[in-house]
Structure formats: C-alpha cells, structure tokens
Amino acid sequence: MTTATxxxxxxxxxxxTAPAVHGRSRGRVPRRxxxxxxxxxxxxxxxxxxxxxxxAPWLAPYPPTEVHFxxxxxQPATVGFALGTDDLGRDxxxxxxxxxxxxLQVGALAVLLAVAVGVPLGLLxxxxxxxxxxxxxxxxxxxxxxxxILAVGLAAINGGGLANAAVAIGIAHIPxxxxxxxxxxxxxxxxxxxxxxxxxxxxxxxxxxxHVLPNALPAIIVQATxxxxxxxxxxxxxSFLGLGIQPPDPSLGIMLSDAQNYxxxxxxxxxxxxxxxxxxxxxxxxxxxALRDALDPRTKPSGGRR
Amino acid sequence: MLRYLGNRLWQSxxxxxxxxxxxxxxxxxxxGDPATTMAGEEADPATVAAVxxxxxxxxxxxxxxxxxxxxxxxxDFGDSVRTGTPVADLIGATLPVTVQLxxxxxxxxxxxxxxxxxxxxxxxxxxxxxxxxAFSLTALSVPTFWLGILAVLYLAxxxxxxxxxxxxxxxxxxxRGLHHLTLPALxxxxxxxxxxxxxxxxxxxxxxxxxxxxxARAKGLGxxxxxxxxxxxxxxxxxxxxxxxxxxxxxxxxxVTERIFTLPGVGKLTLDAVFTRDYPVVQAVVLVITGAYIVxxxxxxxxxxxIDPRIRVSGxxx
Numbered sequence: 001m002t003t004a005t006x007x008x009x010x011x012x013x014x015x016x017t018a019p020a021v022h023g024r025s026r027g028r029v030p031r032r033x034x035x036x037x038x039x040x041x042x043x044x045x046x047x048x049x050x051x052x053x054x055x056a057p058w059l060a061p062y063p064p065t066e067v068h069f070x071x072x073x074x075q076p077a078t079v080g081f082a083l084g085t086d087d088l089g090r091d092x093x094x095x096x097x098x099x100x101x102x103x104l105q106v107g108a109l110a111v112l113l114a115v116a117v118g119v120p121l122g123l124l125x126x127x128x129x130x131x132x133x134x135x136x137x138x139x140x141x142x143x144x145x146x147x148x149i150l151a152v153g154l155a156a157i158n159g160g161g162l163a164n165a166a167v168a169i170g171i172a173h174i175p176x177x178x179x180x181x182x183x184x185x186x187x188x189x190x191x192x193x194x195x196x197x198x199x200x201x202x203x204x205x206x207x208x209x210x211h212v213l214p215n216a217l218p219a220i221i222v223q224a225t226x227x228x229x230x231x232x233x234x235x236x237x238x239s240f241l242g243l244g245i246q247p248p249d250p251s252l253g254i255m256l257s258d259a260q261n262y263x264x265x266x267x268x269x270x271x272x273x274x275x276x277x278x279x280x281x282x283x284x285x286x287x288x289x290a291l292r293d294a295l296d297p298r299t300k301p302s303g304g305r306r
Numbered sequence: 307m308l309r310y311l312g313n314r315l316w317q318s319x320x321x322x323x324x325x326x327x328x329x330x331x332x333x334x335x336x337x338g339d340p341a342t343t344m345a346g347e348e349a350d351p352a353t354v355a356a357v358x359x360x361x362x363x364x365x366x367x368x369x370x371x372x373x374x375x376x377x378x379x380x381x382d383f384g385d386s387v388r389t390g391t392p393v394a395d396l397i398g399a400t401l402p403v404t405v406q407l408x409x410x411x412x413x414x415x416x417x418x419x420x421x422x423x424x425x426x427x428x429x430x431x432x433x434x435x436x437x438x439x440a441f442s443l444t445a446l447s448v449p450t451f452w453l454g455i456l457a458v459l460y461l462a463x464x465x466x467x468x469x470x471x472x473x474x475x476x477x478x479x480x481x482r483g484l485h486h487l488t489l490p491a492l493x494x495x496x497x498x499x500x501x502x503x504x505x506x507x508x509x510x511x512x513x514x515x516x517x518x519x520x521x522a523r524a525k526g527l528g529x530x531x532x533x534x535x536x537x538x539x540x541x542x543x544x545x546x547x548x549x550x551x552x553x554x555x556x557x558x559x560x561x562v563t564e565r566i567f568t569l570p571g572v573g574k575l576t577l578d579a580v581f582t583r584d585y586p587v588v589q590a591v592v593l594v595i596t597g598a599y600i601v602x603x604x605x606x607x608x609x610x611x612x613i614d615p616r617i618r619v620s621g622x623x624x
Contacts, residue, residue, distance in 0.1 A: 140317075140321060141321055141324050141325070147555070147558050148557070148558025148559075148561050148562075149557070149558065149576075149591075149592050149595050149596065152561075152576055152577070152580055152588070152592070153329075153332055153588065153592055155580060157332060229446070229447065233449055236449050236451075236452075237449070237451060237558075237562055240451055240562065240565075241561070241562065241565060241577060242577075242581065243580070256449075256451070256452055256455065259455075260455055260566075263455060263459050264459065264463060267459065270452075270455060270456075273452075274448070274449060274452035274453075274455075274456070277448075277449045277452065278444075278447050278448045278449065278452075279447075281446070281447035281448075281449075282443065282444075282447040285443055285446055285447055286443065289443075
C-alpha cells in the first residue's frame with residue numbers, strides 16, 4: 001500500500017525515471033554516448049572538473065589560505081595570480097581549485113550516503129511487499145522535510161562543516177534513491193532470469209545481489225549523476241549561508257559570500273567561483289542526461305524524433 | 307473519493323506527528339542544558355533545579371513531549387530565548403513575506419516553464435527546442451544565489467530598475483510591494499522553471515505522439531486545438547506534480563533569496579535563530595514549515611484527483 005505521494009513519475013521523459021535496460025548489449029551504451037555531442041561535451045567537462053578537483057593541491061599555485069597582504073584585489077591575468085586575488089590577497093585560482101575539490105568531496109560523500117542507505121532499502125522494499133509499506137512510509141517522511149530546513153536543523157546540532165553539508169544533502173537524496181531502486185527491483189522481479197534463479201533455489205541474497213542489483217546499476221548511476229550537481233549546489237548554498245564548510249577552509253559558497261561584501265568595487269572575486277559551480281553542475285547535468293538517453297532504448301541515438 | 311481523502315488525511319497527520327517527534331528529539335539532542343543556560347553558568351544547583359522544574363525539564367520525556375505537542379497544536383511555541391517575544395508572533399510577522407515570495411516565484415516558474423515546455427515539444431528538432439534546452443540546462447547548472455548577487459549588482463544597483471533590498475507590505479502599497487519582490491521572485495523562480503519546463507516537454511512529447519492524438523489529427527483536427535486541448539490538458543497533471551515536488555526546494559531557496567535581498571521572511575528568522583542558538587524558534591520554524599509542506603502536498607494530491615480521476619484508483623489500491 002503506497003500513497004499518492006509515492007506515485008511513479010507520471011512522465012514518459014521524467015528526469016529520474018529509470019529506463020528499461022533489458023537486452024542491452026555490452027558496449028552499446030558507450031557508443032551511443034560518444035555519438036551524442038551533448039554527452040561528449042559533458043564527459044569532457046566532467047573530466048576537466050574531476051582532474052582539477054582531484055589534483056587541486058598540485059595544480060594550485062598557492063595554498064588556498066595563504067594570505068598576501070601586499071597584493072589585495074589584484075586584477076585577473078596579473079603575473080603570479082591568473083584569476084587575481086581577493087580582499088586578503090589570497091589567490092583566487094588556488095581557492096577556486098580547492099573549493100571545487102571540497103564541492104566534489106561533499107558530492108561524493110552525499111552519493112555514498114544515499115547509495116549506502118537507499119539501495120539496500122529500495123531492494124528490500126521491492127522484494128518483500130510487507131516491507132514495502134514501511135519503507136515507502138519512511139521515504140515519505142524523509143521527503144516531508146525540506147532539504148534546507150533539514151540542513152539548518154543538522155547545523156544547529158552539529159555546527160556546520162563539510163561533513164554536515166554532506167550528511168544533510170545525502171539524507172535529502174535517500175528517498176529518491178529508494179524509489180528508483182524499488183521501482184527497478186519491482187520491474188526486474190518478473191524478469192525471466194530472476195524467475196529462473198528462483199527456480200534454481202537461489203536465496204534472496206543471491207537473487208538480489210547477483211541478478212537484480214547489477215541490472216539496477218544503470219539506474220543507480222543515473223540517479224548519482226542527479227545527486228552530484230545538486231550536492232555541489234547544495235554545498236555552495238549551505239556554505240554561503242554559513243551552515244556548511246567553515247572559513248578559512250576554501251569553499252566556492254564561502255568565496256561568493258565573502259565577495260558579496262565588496263562586489264560593487266571589485267566583481268571578479270565573486271564571478272569565478274560562480275562560473276566554477278556552473279561548469280561543474282553543467283558537466284554532471286549534460287553527462288547525466290546523455291547517459292539516461294543512451295541507456296533508454298526508446299530514444300534514438302541521434303537524439304531525434306522518437 | 308471520500309475513502310481516498312480519508313486515507314491521505316490520516317497519513318498526512320501521521321507524517322506530521324512523526325515529524326514532531328523528530329523535531330522534539332532533535333532539539334533534546336542539542337548540546338548544552340537550557341536550564342543551566344537560563345540560570346547562568348555560576349548559578350548554584352538549587353537554582354538550576356528550580357529553573358529546570360519551571361521549564362518542566364525534570365519530567366519524563368513522554369510527558370514533556372505531550373506538553374510540547376498540545377501547546378504546539380494551540381499555536382503556542384513558547385518565547386524566543388533571544389528577544390523574549392512569543393515565537394508565534396515572530397512567525398506570524400515573517401510568514402506572509404515568505405509566502406508571497408514563494409507564490410510569486412512559483413507563478414513565474416509555471417509561466418516560463420509551461421511556455422518553454424510546450425514550445426520545445428511542438429517544435430521538436432527545431433530551434434525553439436534547442437533554445438529551451440539551453441535555457442533549462444543553464445538555469446539548472448548556474449547557482450541561483452550567485453545569479454541573485456549579480457542581478458542585485460547590475461539590474462538593481464547599476465541600472466536601478468529594481469530596488470536592491472527591502473520589503474514593502476502589499477497592504478501599504480501593492481505596486482511598490484510587487485516591485486520590491488519582482489527581482490527576488492524572478493531569481494527564485496528561474497531554477498524551478500527549468501524543472502517545470504523539462505517535465506512539461508516530456509509529458510507533451512508523450513501525449514503528442516500518442517495514438518489518440520494521431521487519431522484526432524487524422525480526423526482533421528487543427529494543430530493548435532491538438533496542442534492545447536489534448537497536449538496541455540494532459541500535461542497539467544505533470545505541472546501540478548512538479549509544483550508540489552518543487553515546493554520544498556522553493557522554501558529552501560527562499561531562505562537564500564531572503565538573505566541576498568534582505569527580506570524579513572521566515573528564512574531570515576530561521577538563520578538568525580540558528581546562529582544565535584535560539585532553539586524554541588528553530589524548533590517552531592522547522593515544525594511549521596514541515597507542516598505547511600505536508601499540507602500543501604496533500605492539497606496537490608487532492609488536486610490531481612480532480613484533474614485526472616484515474617490517479618484516485620491507482621493511488622488508492624496500489
């Protein structure tokens with residue numbers, strides 16, 4: 001028994017609807033991805049963002065918190081400071097790189113949390129009908145808390161920080177993950193290979209782990225590409241409000257909040273972090289969209305009419 | 307219909323009750339003892355005990371929760387620790403600002419979103435679809451609060467088209483009130499319009515390629531009639547769904563928007579309360595917003611069944 005709030009997405013092209021993956025031959029998805037210009041653009045952008053984030057400590061010319069009191073508000077393209085400096089003379093390029101790294105860390109942690117809790121619950125809810133009511137109820141309850149209010153409450157208890165942001169964002173995305181995995185499990189429960197596994201006396205752990213989970217993986221990955229940009233935006237918002245990463249640790253949100261104080265005089269310290277956030281999110285959104293299309297046998301590879 | 311309504315009603319009540327337990331428990335989990343804080347750090351144990359008894363903190367948790375719940379139901383959330391004003395008054399003063407902002411933003415999101423979605427679906431593979439896609443991807447990727455900061459800088463300060471901050475009650479001056487809220491609402495509505503647009507487009511494409519539409523076209527029904535009478539009407543369910551789902555995000559976004567445009571709404575109240583550890587206010591705000599969210603979702607669900615009677619059946623028996 002589920003309620004109207006747990007209805008499946010009503011749209012054929014819904015953003016989180018899991019595509020049918022049956023009969024998908026290996027290698028077709030990467031090929032379809034490569035033929036989609038948006039997907040290629042997204043993948044390239046994502047690669048750049050990931051390299052920048054992972055290798056930030058080696059790529060950044062300065063430590064992100066290093067203060068250069070003699071050279072505040074340097075223009076972009078100054079010698080030594082490619083993107084200029086902020087009010088304390090900190091190198092904006094270094095801070096953007098480290099900030100992007102922090103954003104990606106929050107995103108990865110949030111995805112991990114959503115997967116660790118959402119996937120098992122979704123599998124169980126889809127497999128045992130009696131558990132379904134309980135788990136769906138739980139998901140409803142979690143959805144009843146607006147994300148930012150949850151983050152505010154958590155910050156009141158824990159006092160902010162990177163982990164606080166990641167936990168709040170992760171929790172906020174658990175219900176959607178439960179629903180996606182539950183729907184996949186329900187769909188796969190009637191598949192011939194699952195019935196065959198049952199006939200061969202496979203236990204629930206084997207059926208779910210060996211047969212259902214691998215086939216639900218594409219939907220889980222697509223859902224993760226939905227969580228990542230949301231987490232990056234969420235981290236920026238929370239840190240901007242003072243509820244996320246705490247200064248002097250670098251964060252794109254904190255940089256924007258700082259820049260707001262002197263935006264009238266010098267806009268660039270507030271421009272580059274915003275562009276960085278937009279590029280990270282654009283990369284995940286483009287790639288995620290293309291991946292969903294590539295996994296969906298209903299769409300044609302060219303992205304043309306169905 | 308009545309049975310469905312009843313079902314949804316008690317489920318909403320249950321969710322709200324559970325939410326109140328979470329809020330109550332969460333506040334009790336906070337570090338620090340309110341009795342010690344109120345009596346002062348140097349107070350002797352007897353004074354602290356007296357304050358604790360006065361606050362009712364010496365009673366069992368279940369009794370405390372019962373009291374909390376009954377007074378919350380009558381709209382009594384206690385007094386703000388910081389200012390001493392009743393929390394209910396604080397919420398009463400700030401809620402209208404946030405509600406106006408949210409409604410205005412949602413109106414903008416729906417208007418922009420459905421228009422873009424319909425255009426993208428009708429002109430598939432041509433430039434309107436590309437433009438609509440580019441718009442929605444940008445709106446989804448660019449952080450709205452950053453856009454808000456830039457908008458304040460250029461549209462408000464530089465060009466002077468809008469006031470950069472402040473709030474005017476529409477009761478005092480409707481036009482100025484609207485003018486003050488336009489930029490915040492536009493910024494807040496933009497990201498949500500992208501979601502509405504994507505869902506509308508998806509639904510419209512599904513409908514316009516459906517067999518009954520092909521039949522209608524074969525019978526000689528004109529393009530415009532098909533788009534509006536069949537496509538848009540069937541997409542209405544989707545729009546209502548998205549509006550319901552987006553409300554949580556809209557409430558969260560309002561917190562940020564209020565901060566950027568210094569609007570005296572619930573968001574500002576919440577943030578101030580968190581930073582000054584004003585727990586009665588935090589507790590009340592979380593409960594009120596959650597309650598509002600649950601009630602709105604209930605209304606959205608009821609609205610669906612009026613738009614599309616099929617949902618009632620599947621929603622009730624599944």
